[in-house]
Amino acid sequence: MPVMSDPITLEVVSKRLGEREVLKSVSFAVKTGDVFGYLGPNGAGKTTTIRILLGLLELTSGKANILGEDVSRDEARRKVGFALEQDGLYENKTAWENLSYYAWIYEVAESAERIDKVLDLVGLQDRANDRVGTYSKGMKQRLALARAMIHDPELLILDEPTSGVDPSGQREVREVILNMAHGEGKTIFLSSHNLDEVQRICNRIALIDRGEIKLCGELEQLQQEMSNREVVIETAEITSEPLFAELKSIPRLGLQEGRGRSLIFVPQEGVKVPEIVSFLVGRGVGIEGVSRKKASLEEIYATILEKAELS
Amino acid sequence: MRGMLAVLKSDVDDILRSKGFLIIAIILGVVTIGAAVGINIPLSRWLNHGLPWNKAKPLLELFMGLAVNYMPLIVLYTFMATWATDPIAREKARGTLESLLATPLTAKAVWMGKSLAIFLPAYIISILSTLVVVLAMNFASILPATGHFVLPLPTAVTGFLFLPLLMFALISLGVLVSFITNPVIGQTIIIFIGVVLLNLVGQVGGRIIWLLPSWDYAFYNLAGAALLGTVALRISSSLTKEKIVLSSKGRWAQ
Ligand SMILES: Nc1ncnc2c1ncn2[C@@H]1O[C@H](COP(=O)(O)OP(=O)(O)O)[C@@H](O)[C@H]1O
Numbered sequence: 001m002p003v004m005s006d007p008i009t010l011e012v013v014s015k016r017l018g019e020r021e022v023l024k025s026v027s028f029a030v031k032t033g034d035v036f037g038y039l040g041p042n043g044a045g046k047t048t049t050i051r052i053l054l055g056l057l058e059l060t061s062g063k064a065n066i067l068g069e070d071v072s073r074d075e076a077r078r079k080v081g082f083a084l085e086q087d088g089l090y091e092n093k094t095a096w097e098n099l100s101y102y103a104w105i106y107e108v109a110e111s112a113e114r115i116d117k118v119l120d121l122v123g124l125q126d127r128a129n130d131r132v133g134t135y136s137k138g139m140k141q142r143l144a145l146a147r148a149m150i151h152d153p154e155l156l157i158l159d160e161p162t163s164g165v166d167p168s169g170q171r172e173v174r175e176v177i178l179n180m181a182h183g184e185g186k187t188i189f190l191s192s193h194n195l196d197e198v199q200r201i202c203n204r205i206a207l208i209d210r211g212e213i214k215l216c217g218e219l220e221q222l223q224q225e226m227s228n229r230e231v232v233i234e235t236a237e238i239t240s241e242p243l244f245a246e247l248k249s250i251p252r253l254g255l256q257e258g259r260g261r262s263l264i265f266v267p268q269e270g271v272k273v274p275e276i277v278s279f280l281v282g283r284g285v286g287i288e289g290v291s292r293k294k295a296s297l298e299e300i301y302a303t304i305l306e307k308a309e310l311s
Numbered sequence: 312m313r314g315m316l317a318v319l320k321s322d323v324d325d326i327l328r329s330k331g332f333l334i335i336a337i338i339l340g341v342v343t344i345g346a347a348v349g350i351n352i353p354l355s356r357w358l359n360h361g362l363p364w365n366k367a368k369p370l371l372e373l374f375m376g377l378a379v380n381y382m383p384l385i386v387l388y389t390f391m392a393t394w395a396t397d398p399i400a401r402e403k404a405r406g407t408l409e410s411l412l413a414t415p416l417t418a419k420a421v422w423m424g425k426s427l428a429i430f431l432p433a434y435i436i437s438i439l440s441t442l443v444v445v446l447a448m449n450f451a452s453i454l455p456a457t458g459h460f461v462l463p464l465p466t467a468v469t470g471f472l473f474l475p476l477l478m479f480a481l482i483s484l485g486v487l488v489s490f491i492t493n494p495v496i497g498q499t500i501i502i503f504i505g506v507v508l509l510n511l512v513g514q515v516g517g518r519i520i521w522l523l524p525s526w527d528y529a530f531y532n533l534a535g536a537a538l539l540g541t542v543a544l545r546i547s548s549s550l551t552k553e554k555i556v557l558s559s560k561g562r563w564a565q
């Protein structure tokens with residue numbers, strides 16, 4: 001349930017651009033402290049959503065709030081930091097000048113110290129007086145993150161922060177983002193089409209495809225729900241033939257196979273793992289371990305998008 | 312207000328640092344010295360005829376009216392026609408404008424900040440150039456020959472205030488159009504209206520030249536500024552960030 005105090009809430013937001021409905025009844029909420037991954041293929045509507053959140057596009061219908069205020073209010077963004085698809089840095093200015101410009105705009109007190117602090121945060125303090133035109137893509141992206149942090153915002157909105165950056169640069173950018181989330185306590189909303197990255201840094205996700213939210217929730221929980229509900233039980237000894245046949249004859253348990261001392265079940269809906277365990281214990285089987293395989297984000301993504309493809 | 316000043320400061324820094332500005336400033340410096348010298352030669356020759364002051368006065372005021380209208384017009388127009396909307400084209404292409412708009416700044420503050428940034432450096436140079444010419448005419452020719460310092464008040468008000476105001480209204484209109492369409496269109500509007508203004512002042516031989524040192528002429532400029540300013544304000548009432556962002560891509564992009 002979205003709550004007024006959530007840093008970001010979208011309620012049935014639609015956006016038409018020309019003839020196309022680029023967003024269709026998009027709803028989700030970002031909670032305080034989230035690192036929220038906004039996933040979707042190219043052209044899904046991620047940038048459009050971010051532009052709406054930052055007041056760069058108006059919504060056609062619905063309601064969107066940011067830090068409790070309507071997105072159409074310019075002042076709503078006073079405590080929001082951002083890095084857009086195009087970094088928006090002035091290449092003919094130095095890093096310091098770029099930051100000091102935004103420090104002015106946000107009316108940052110003690111801006112010199114703050115600029116030092118954010119440069120330090122992204123590891124660019126020794127390049128502060130170089131022109132941004134001489135920076136690599138990864139460095140520019142880190143500078144864009146520093147700029148997003150210049151006014152110590154509560155919420156950061158980042159549009160594909162690692163796209164176009166080489167792998168080692170990507171790792172640095174990710175570290176900066178994680179530090180902003182856990183070291184500096186910022187709520188982060190980031191779009192990406194890099195599943196691996198989202199799996200590594202996000203706790204909550206929404207998946208958008210062709211303007212529609214296909215899935216939204218706690219990543220951990222989604223991984224559980226979306227797994228093929230495979231349960232692996234390690235037994236003390238290899239299961240005897242008769243017991244195996246008996247287990248096999250109870251469809252609710254969904255025994256798939258035995259692999260050495262492992263029994264692999266895909267239980268039917270409503271069957272809880274303890275039920276299987278107690279059944280086995282009742283037959284005198286010693287149990288050494290129970291595990292449940294989680295779906296990877298890649299599997300979730302593929303499943304959802306395939307379903308969309310079929311319909 | 313402070314946000315607008317931030318835009319203004321950053322853009323003025325940029326302009327002052329650019330080679331284009333330096334080159335135009337040097338050329339205008341040469342033009343100013345040329346004008347100061349060039350206008351003094353016929354002026355002092357003419358003053359040597361020893362016309363009585365009451366006959367000489369209207370003609371000297373007309374001379375001064377020409378100088379104090381042409382100098383700012385030429386200086387401001389040179390800057391505007393060469394690259395008034397160029398910084399905006401660059402900011403749209405690089406996405407720096409979109410980032411600026413994602414801050415709490417209003418679209419209007421960004422518009423005003425950028426318009427002022429283009430205008431102010433040119434305005435300051437126009438004041439300096441005009442002052443050089445006015446002082447050169449007075450101290451080299453007029454004062455020694457007549458004992459009077461000639462600078463009619465309406466002329467001063469026009470050249471230093473109303474005419475620049477007119478040019479500022481034109482710049483802000485051009486910047487606004489550049490924001491919501493292609494900057495080339497904004498530039499075209501500036502050049503076109505600017506040429507019309509140059510021609511109006513240049514109606515030498517027509518009736519208008521005698522108006523130059525008058526309050527009438529000062530108020531024509533003020534009225535022109537008010538007209539262009541009103542047009543710009545009317546258009547700006549529908550200025551939205553969405554229009555600026557969408558015009559940076561797709562249909563209007565270069
Ligand atoms: N100005 C526009 N006019 C019409 N369609 C647009 C415009 N901008 C984007 N789109 C379309 O909207 C869809 C979503 O775009 P976008 O939000 O940029 O996707 P993403 O960031 O997820 O890649 C795309 O299909 C794109 O072609």
Ligand SMILES: [Mg+2]
Binds near residue numbers: 047048
């Ligand atoms: Mg995008």
